[in-house]
Amino acid sequence: MKHRRRTAAWQLNLLLFPSALILALFIIYPALYSVYMSFTNEALVGPSARNPSLVGFRNYLRLFGDAEFWNALYVTLVFVVGSAIIGQFVLGLASALALTRRIRFRSLFSVFILLPNAAPEVVAGFMWISMLAGGDNATLSRIVMFFGITPPDWLQVFPLWMIIIVNTWRGIATAMILLSAGLSTIPQDVLEAARIDGARPFQIFRRITLPLMLPTIVLYMLISAVSTIAVFGLIYTLTRGGPGGATELVSIYIYNQSFTAFQLGYGAAVSVIVLLISMAIGIAYVRMMAVKV
Amino acid sequence: MQSRILALGACALTLLATTSIAGAQTIRIAEHRQARIDALNTVVPAIEESLGIEIEVIEYPAPERDYLTRLLTELRAGNAPDLFTAPRGQDVADMVASGYLAPITPDIQAWTDYDQLFDVAVELVTSYDGEIYVLPQMLNVQQIYFRRDILEEHGISTEQPATWADLLDRAREIREVTGAYALLFPSGVTWGGGAFGEGFQYLMAGTPTPELAGEDGTLNLRTDGVRDALNFYADLINDDLMPVQPLLGPEPWVIPKYEMFPAGELVATTCGSWCYIYDWGPESRNPIPDVTQAVGTWAMPGQDGGVHVMVDIDSPWAVNADSAELELATQVLFEIGSVEAAVAYAERLGNIPARRDAADNPDFQALTALVPVHANVENGTFLRTAPGFSVLAEGVARATDALLRQETDADGAHEILVEYVVNFLGDDAVN
Incomplete structure (x- = not known):
């Protein structure tokens, strides 16, 4: 019996080894190296590219006094709240609820919702450029001009709103899939009993559906918030963080510091702070809601 | 048996082909x-x-x-x-x-x-x-390119401006008479190295303190010349002589250089000889007819006089x-x-x-x-470079970006530039 247990444990470790190795090589080691790099003046070019040296907390001190870093954090906060917490969640939940009903063209509706996820991020970005950029030549501008309205330069006048809309568009499908899974776990007899007791649809939603879906919602919020903090390709393609930093998410700020200004050490310091923020969000979600994830 | 022989033959052929390819040395070139x-x-x-x-x-x-x-x-x-x-x-x-x-x-x-x-x-x-x-292999020769046809049509002088003040006065006249944007100096973060290479260095070369690279390996940034150069940008922006919004977008050169200038909505811009071929000439997607006649050139005037044309590798x-x-x-x-x-x-x-x-x-x-241009290339001016210039160029981009957004004045932009360079290279690296 003991021997069998040992064999099982050994087999389990063997099965886990490839994943553990990949995690160690491509996640844990780079993360630890980033922490180390954040204490250096390492750069992609210049004298410190050849001879990087330790600079203590200089990168962190600079970071906390850097208005552009705080701007990036603020833009990211608005972006996460606007696109992930409000946009994707509300529309994803509405889509999930709609799909639980017997509506006409249900399959077609699902396809439309899922389509944005089929396009790679950069392709989706370029598609939205044709929609929004180019002044009067933008597709959206032509549409509003058809109704006699003078269009603004969308990405210049409403840049943050535009990227929130684009990211909401792209993320509805993920929200819908996760929330549909949550909806399917609600026992039908509970809903049926509520209906027999005379509960109205909104009451059923508020008093039964939402509370029972809470673990799924919390899980969704966690995944969505953390993944939205890391959104890069879509926004980089669309605006590169401009105009004037109006859409510079922390992910883009890190890229700009590391690969445009070539300051790897400083970029690593920002990455470490963002990692800590993401971890704090995760821990706060789990603790506050007392949900096992 | 037959299939084995065929397989062996195929292997031998593959080996032979690989050997012959591997025989020639390969040089990889990035372009x-x-x-x-x-x-x-x-x-x-x-x-x-x-x-x-x-x-x-x-x-x-x-x-x-x-x-x-x-x-x-x-x-x-x-x-x-x-x-x-x-x-x-x-x-x-x-x-x-x-x-x-x-x-x-x-x-x-x-x-x-x-x-x-x-x-x-x-x-x-x-x-x-x-x-x-x-x-x-190649040199670029840069100066100011202007729409001669538009200036002549509106009776505005096409004479070489003598000083910065003269150039700014001409720009104000162009804006007032034609309604078009008068003069573009590439600037801002998204233009990248161009903010320095296609703009800032023109101005620096015309100041009394042109050299940014000091003899001792430091960068001369705390000079009146740097502040005055940034003040020139501030004048262009505050007087609405330069199109600002397109410069804040992801590809800032596209609208002013490839659309506004050919359409006559921008009358003058810094540029190089490439503009006659690539931007508005035969290789352009939006060519200006008879470009060498329609578009004239001014050398860059100095702050208080003298003119220069920038040359660079x-x-x-x-x-x-x-x-x-x-x-x-x-x-x-x-x-x-x-x-x-x-x-x-x-x-x-x-x-x-x-x-x-x-x-x-x-x-x-x-x-x-x-x-x-080739015949006169030896007459060009250039600034000596030194390690730290990539940081300096990024600092110029950030300083001019703040001016574009009208968040600061020339003194504030000067501070942004110096602070940025000091942050990365240390206080000892900056004079």
Whole structure:
């Protein structure tokens, strides 16, 4: 019996080894190296590219006094709240609820919702450029001009709103899939009993559906918030963080510091702070809601 | 049995083919932008034949910023191609300081065509440490390009402005009379190195304190010249003489250079000889008819008088210091320095060959817009570069970006520039 247990444990470790190795090589080691790099003046070019040296907390001190870093954090906060917490969640939940009903063209509706996820991020970005950029030549501008309205330069006048809309568009499908899974776990007899007791649809939603879906919602919020903090390709393609930093998410700020200004050490310091923020969000979600994830 | 024999035969053939391919040494060359790749491909077969090698041209991202990012990342990782270009002259000093470029001083001095290089080209490629690391295949000659046809139509003088104040007065007159934006100086973060290379250095060269690179390896940034140059931008922006919104977008050159200038909505801009070919000439997607007549040039006036035309090395070629084929790559480098290669690039991009004997080449003689620029290239002015210039260029981009957004004045922008450079290079690096 003991021997069998040992064999099982050994087999389990063997099965886990490839994943553990990949995690160690491509996640844990780079993360630890980033922490180390954040204490250096390492750069992609210049004298410190050849001879990087330790600079203590200089990168962190600079970071906390850097208005552009705080701007990036603020833009990211608005972006996460606007696109992930409000946009994707509300529309994803509405889509999930709609799909639980017997509506006409249900399959077609699902396809439309899922389509944005089929396009790679950069392709989706370029598609939205044709929609929004180019002044009067933008597709959206032509549409509003058809109704006699003078269009603004969308990405210049409403840049943050535009990227929130684009990211909401792209993320509805993920929200819908996760929330549909949550909806399917609600026992039908509970809903049926509520209906027999005379509960109205909104009451059923508020008093039964939402509370029972809470673990799924919390899980969704966690995944969505953390993944939205890391959104890069879509926004980089669309605006590169401009105009004037109006859409510079922390992910883009890190890229700009590391690969445009070539300051790897400083970029690593920002990455470490963002990692800590993401971890704090995760821990706060789990603790506050007392949900096992 | 028959199938085994067939399989063995196939293996033998594959082995033979692989061996013959592996027999020729391969040199990998990084190149970007379709026009540049096309130019390179016109000379690759001849180089392959002459040296008995194979050349693999690797296509890099077209925007200069993305090209440089990928190249530097690969150089840092040690897997970059054998040959590549530095996008701008201002990038070379930092690449040298990083140890990415192989020195070629004895090779270039022993090169049979060395004497054909313009003196200014040799001066430009001589590094701060006295060594040469890059081959000057092409030069760019930059000044102010203006719509002569529009100014004449509105009765505005096309005479050379004498000072900055004179240039600004002309710009105000253009704005008032034509309603079009008057003068563009590339600026802002998204223009990248162009904010320095295609704008700021024009102004600095005309101040009483032009040299940014100090003799002792420091950067001269706390000078009146730097502040006055930034004040020039502030005047352009605050007086609505320059289109600001397009410069805050992701590809800031597209709207002003390729759309507004050909449409006459922008009347003057800094640019180089390439504008006559690539931006508004035969290689343009939006050409200006009879471009050399419709578009005239002014040299850049100095702050208080005197004029100058900027000259710089354009995308100089370098050998990767970590190349496994250092000697062979150096041979290919000098083949790329041939007249034929330089003219192929001039035809497609509109820059100037760095060699005197290009003037005798019939294909170059056909580029009538470039011939007089080539003849006068030795009269150009340039600023010496030093390690730290990539940080300086980014600092200029940030300082001018703050001006574009009207978040600060010239003094504030000056502070942003100095602070940015000090943050990365240390206080000792800045004078």
